[in-house]
Amino acid sequence: xxxxxxxxxxxxxxxxxxxxxxxxxxxxxxxxxxxxxxxxxxxxxxxxxxxxxxxxxxxxxxxxxxxxxxxxxxxxxxxxxxxxxxxxxxxxxxxxxxxxxxxxxxxxxxxxxxxxxxxxxxxxxxxxxxxxxxxxxxxxxxxxxxxxxxxxxxxxxxxxxxxxxxxxxxxxxxxxxxxxxxxxxxxxxxxxxxxxxxxxxxxxxxxxxxxxxxxxxxxxxxxxxxxxxxxxxxxxxxxxxxxxxxxxxxxxxxxxxxxxxxxxxxxxxxxxxxxxxxxxxxxxxxxxxxxxxxxxxxxxxxxxxxxxxxxxxxxxxxxxxxxxxxxxxxxxxxxxxxxxxxxxxxxxxxxxxxxxxxxxxxxxxxxxxxxxxxxxxxxxxxxxxxxxxxxxxxxxxxxxxxxxxxxxxxxxxxxxxxxxxxxxxxxxxxxxxxxxxxxxxxxxxxxxxxxxxxxxxxxxxxxxxxxxxxxxxxxxxxxxxxxxxxxxxxxxxxxxxxxxxxxxxxxxxxxxxxxxxxxxxxxxxxxxxxxxxxxxxxxxxxxxxxxxxxxxxxxxxxxxxxxxxxxxxxxxxxxxxxxxxxxxxxxxxxxxxxxxxxxxxxxxxxxxxxxxxxxxxxxxxxxxxxxxxx
Ligand code: AMP
Numbered sequence: 001x002x003x004x005x006x007x008x009x010x011x012x013x014x015x016x017x018x019x020x021x022x023x024x025x026x027x028x029x030x031x032x033x034x035x036x037x038x039x040x041x042x043x044x045x046x047x048x049x050x051x052x053x054x055x056x057x058x059x060x061x062x063x064x065x066x067x068x069x070x071x072x073x074x075x076x077x078x079x080x081x082x083x084x085x086x087x088x089x090x091x092x093x094x095x096x097x098x099x100x101x102x103x104x105x106x107x108x109x110x111x112x113x114x115x116x117x118x119x120x121x122x123x124x125x126x127x128x129x130x131x132x133x134x135x136x137x138x139x140x141x142x143x144x145x146x147x148x149x150x151x152x153x154x155x156x157x158x159x160x161x162x163x164x165x166x167x168x169x170x171x172x173x174x175x176x177x178x179x180x181x182x183x184x185x186x187x188x189x190x191x192x193x194x195x196x197x198x199x200x201x202x203x204x205x206x207x208x209x210x211x212x213x214x215x216x217x218x219x220x221x222x223x224x225x226x227x228x229x230x231x232x233x234x235x236x237x238x239x240x241x242x243x244x245x246x247x248x249x250x251x252x253x254x255x256x257x258x259x260x261x262x263x264x265x266x267x268x269x270x271x272x273x274x275x276x277x278x279x280x281x282x283x284x285x286x287x288x289x290x291x292x293x294x295x296x297x298x299x300x301x302x303x304x305x306x307x308x309x310x311x312x313x314x315x316x317x318x319x320x321x322x323x324x325x326x327x328x329x330x331x332x333x334x335x336x337x338x339x340x341x342x343x344x345x346x347x348x349x350x351x352x353x354x355x356x357x358x359x360x361x362x363x364x365x366x367x368x369x370x371x372x373x374x375x376x377x378x379x380x381x382x383x384x385x386x387x388x389x390x391x392x393x394x395x396x397x398x399x400x401x402x403x404x405x406x407x408x409x410x411x412x413x414x415x416x417x418x419x420x421x422x423x424x425x426x427x428x429x430x431x432x433x434x435x436x437x438x439x440x441x442x443x444x445x446x447x448x449x450x451x452x453x454x455x456x457x458x459x460x461x462x463x464x465x466x467x468x469x470x471x472x473x474x475x476x477x478x479x480x481x482x483x484x485x486x487x488x489x490x491x492x493x494x495x496x497x498x499x500x501x502x503x504x505x506x507x508x509x510x511x512x513x514x515x516x517x518x519x520x521x522x523x524x525x526x527x528x529x530x531x532x533x534x535x536x537x538x539x540x541x542x543x544x545x546x547x548x549x550x551x552x553x554x555x556x557x558x559x560x561x562x563x564x565x566x567x568x569x570x571x572x573x574x575x576x577x578x579x580x581x582x583x584x585x586x587x588x589x590x591x592x593x594x595x596x597x598x599x600x601x602x603x604x605x606x607x608x609x610x611x612x613x614x615x616x617x618x619x620x621x622x623x624x625x626x627x628x629x630x
Contacts, residue, residue, distance in 0.1 A: 001487065003404040004415065011418040011448070018418065019449055023047060023256075025263035026057045026299070029229040032256070036446065042467040042474060043454065044446035046257035047232035054236055055131035056227040057259050058298035059094055062087045062274075069275065070303040073326055074120045077309030077318060078167035079200070083120060090124075097121070097128035099223030100216040104159055104192050108133030108228050111238070113157035113190070114284075115148060115179060117141045117166030118308035121196045121213070122284045123294050125161045130236060130255075133228030137238040137250070140285025141166045141173075144573040145181035151240050152186040154250055154456065160193045165201035169310050176205035183209070232256025238456040239287060241390040242508035243465065244497045250456030251287075251390050254449075258393060261419075261450025262296040265394045268402040268418060269386065270361065272330055274301030277356075279322060281307055281333040286505070287390040288364060292332050296394075302330075311337050316344025320352035327356040334364040334504030338371050339534050349378050357381055363388060363395065364504030365536045366492055369410050387413035387492055389478060390506070391466070393450040396420045396443070396478075397490050412489040419448025423475070424484050427496070430471040433484075440496055441482040442475040498597060500529030500537050507576055509597070512539055515571040516581075519564055521545055526587050527578065528601035538579035540604050542624060544587060557583065584627035588612070588620035600624055 011018040016035040023032070032050025059071070067088040074083045085093065106112055112129050114136055116122040122138070129136040137155040139148055152160070166173045179193060196213050197204065230236075236255045240248040266272045270292075278297045282288040284306075297304040305326055311319055311333075319341070322328060341349075359382045360375065367385040376383045385408070386398035397413040397420075399406050406415065416422040423432050424439030433439035455461040469477045481493035495501070498509045509527040516525045524544040532538035543564065551557045561581040568577045582604075588596040591614055599609035603624050612618070 001404065001406060004400060004406055007400070007403045008416060008418060012421050015419060015446065015448070019046065019260065022264045023050075023260050026052060026256070026259045027061050028052050028256075032232060038446060041445050042463060042476070043459070045233045045453075046254065046449045047260070050232045050256050051229040052232060052256050052259060053130065053133075053227040053229055054255055054259055054295065055094060055127045058130070058295060059087065059091050059127060060227065062301050063091060066274065066301055069301075071298060072120060072123060073277070073303060073305045075305065075307050075309075075322060076118070077307075077313055078170070079198070079308070085120065093120070093124045094127045094131060095223050095225050096217050096220050097124040098131045098225040099220035100194065100213065101125075101128055101132060101134070101159065102225060103216065103220070104194065104211065106132055106134050106159055108230070109135065109234070110159075111135045111137055111155045111157040113152060113155055113160045114138040115141060115160060115162045115175065116196065116284070117163055117175075118283060118306060119163060119196065119198065120306065121161075121163070123306060126237075126284070126290075126294055131225060131227050133230050133234070135235045135237055137240070138285050138290065139240070140283060140573075141175070142285070142573045142575050144570055145178045146185060146571045147573060148178065148182035149185035150248065152182060152190060153188050154240070154248075155238055156188045157190050160190050161196070162193055163196040163198055164204045165198060167200060167308070169313060172200050172202070174201045174203070176201065176207075176210070180205055180207060230255045233453065235453070235456075237290065239290060239390055242499060242506050242511055244499065244508060244510060246508070246510050246514045248508075248511075249461065249465065251452045252454050252456045253393060254453045257449030257451075258295070259299060261394050261448060262291055263299045264418065266296050266300040266302075268400045269384075269395055269398045270296070270330055271359065271402045272297065272300055272302050276329040277303040277305060277326055278330040278332070279305035279307065279319075279326070279328045281311065281319065281331070281337060287393065288332070291394055311341055312344060315348065316341050317348030317351060320349050320354060323354050323357050324352040329356055329358050330361065331357060331359075332361040332363070335362050335367045335371050336365065336503040336535055338362070338375050342371060342374055346378060354379065354381075359384055359401075361386060363413075365501045367413070372410060382408070384408065385413040387490070391452045392447070393452070396422065409485075409489050412485075412491045415488045415490070422490070424482050424490070425470055425473070425475070428471065430473040430475075435484055435486045438481055438483050438493060440470065441478040441480045441490065441492070442470055442473075443478070444475055447476060500539060502529075502532075502537050502539060502575065503535040505575055507539060509539065511572060512541065512568060512576050512578065515568045515576070516541055516543065516564055518571065519567050521547070521551070521560060522564070524587055526595045526597060526600055528597050528604060530579075530601055530604045532579065539576065541578040541581045542584050542587060542600055542627065543581055544584055548583075548585060551583070582624075582627040583630070584623045586617070586620045586623045588624065589616050590614040591616045604628060
């Protein structure tokens with residue numbers, strides 16, 4: 001491990017020298033004056049004074065050497081559409097989109113909210129924002145109108161980009177009515193909505209604020225929009241993520257640090273070289289999509305594959321056929337997708353020629369041993385788990401095979417990446433844990449380039465949420481439990497807070513509780529995460545009714561349970577829908593009134609909750625047991 005150890009130590013002992021070298025990977029229009037500004041901890045500013053542009057580095061810079069290489073391969077099994085764009089074509093499309101946005105008043109520093117399905121225009125829109133120096137905020141297309149409204153009010157966009165519809169598993173989802181409802185709910189008034197009309201929606205809305213993209217694209221067909229050179233620390237994007245409160249946090253990212261970190265990660269972790277093809281099966285609405293569908297592969301001159309559809313349609317062999325057809329070298333997805341595929345005919349995997357594939361990367365949720373062993377055996381290629389968060393933008397833990405081909409260890413995503421001064425700490429004292437002892441996974445100041453710069457519009461929240469939870473030390477908390485072995489490998493043991501992870505997506509149980517509480521029949525509610533064999537975790541809701549008598553009868557009760565699930569669909573989106581709504585007459589609480597969520601989760605998983613000295617009324621546990629059996 002010597003090579004890795006020296007590499008990592010250098011990144012921690014002398015981050016300035018380490019990242020000064022890495023910064024050569026990207027083009028700086030104006031060189032930076034200072035590598036790292038530590039004058040205002042816990043804020044860190046990277047490459048101060050340097051001016052650069054993400055779109056220039058991802059697109060324009062490659063025109064000299066790879067104008068005719070594919071930059072983007074787009075495949076939709078929902079619509080049957082397949083398109084390829086060379087770097088030259090991508091450049092033209094991004095210029096068109098940037099010109100259209102500019103004509104609609106988008107300027108440097110303005111926010112553009114992108115609410116799009118997996119279509120090439122999502123990538124064009126993100127890069128067009130980067131080109132103009134505008135800040136994109138991509139909202140996952142599966143989120144419901146109230147969720148979208150909350151993000152509109154926080155991000156205050158000057159423009160929203162949407163489509164007539166998305167599609168998943170053959171089902172068309174109209175987007176325009178959702179946008180319309182969100183606009184009506186939001187206090188912030190967004191003047192215009194740019195519409196990509198895929199001609200999918202049976203009844204597309206017509207509203208005066210909607211502007212069709214296609215005629216404008218024609219109008220600006222030959223446009224050339226120069227890249228705005230941004231100071232390295234200006235914001236590039238805001239991406240919302242769930243936490244312990246009902247209000248999602250806007251994770252703000254910079255420009256220069258992000259570009260450098262992603263470019264470095266492509267060599268050290270992903271071993272992706274210019275000319276390679278990478279298929280990241282995620283969504284542009286998540287951080288994995290931002291970093292490894294859009295920015296990192298393009299920054300490094302790869303071809304990125306963008307896919308709209310599910311892993312099992314038309315059948316469970318579709319992803320492997322894509323590998324064969326497009327000679328994919330690197331693949332990246334979440335363990336849930338593999339658990340889904342494992343249930344399909346395993347022979348489908350063997351039918352495809354997978355000789356181009358070098359490595360499969362997995363992240364977003366714990367990788368269970370049976371899935372890891374199955375896929376490693378079936379593929380016969382390295383399977384690299386990696387651990388990170390929306391906040392960090394790129395993997396904190398991985399096997400840095402581009403530095404040294406360290407062995408993988410089942411159950412562990414690996415060792416700390418460059419620049420991550422990772423320490424497991426005792427939750428009560430804040431002291432570092434010795435190897436083998438469980439602690440909270442924390443990062444020492446400064447966070448490396450590419451990590452969040454702050455919470456959008458709320459510096460104080462950045463400090464109070466992330467840097468103030470560990471006693472006696474101002475360190476960044478990941479809110480994950482972990483354990484580190486003698487060799488430095490870390491195993492993740494779950495969240496320390498009320499956040500759950502469903503199919504690789506982070507959900508705040510409080511958000512789901514708030515949605516359910518809005519239903520008139522609900523008096524009290526607790527939402528917990530329970531183990532699920534497919535999705536890793538599933539949300540389960542325990543509800544106390546205002547008038548239990550009214551719903552005593554079987555049919556009315558079942559209808560209410562369905563109704564409660566629909567309430568969550570409407571407020572948050574189907575991804576947040578609880579797998580089950582259990583009606584109880586009382587919830588277990590402490591004497592100070594705090595919900596005993598862990599005890600409820602234990603019961604839901606068929607375990608005993610153990611000693612609960614602070615419980616107010618132990619008979620509540622029996623109520624939960626009975627509710628589960630009903
Ligand atoms: P998100 O920001 O939505 O990507 O969620 C990040 C959270 O997902 C982390 O804080 C972890 O709880 C979990 N997570 C991500 N990757 C892994 C992994 N490889 N192993 C275990 N948990 C993970």
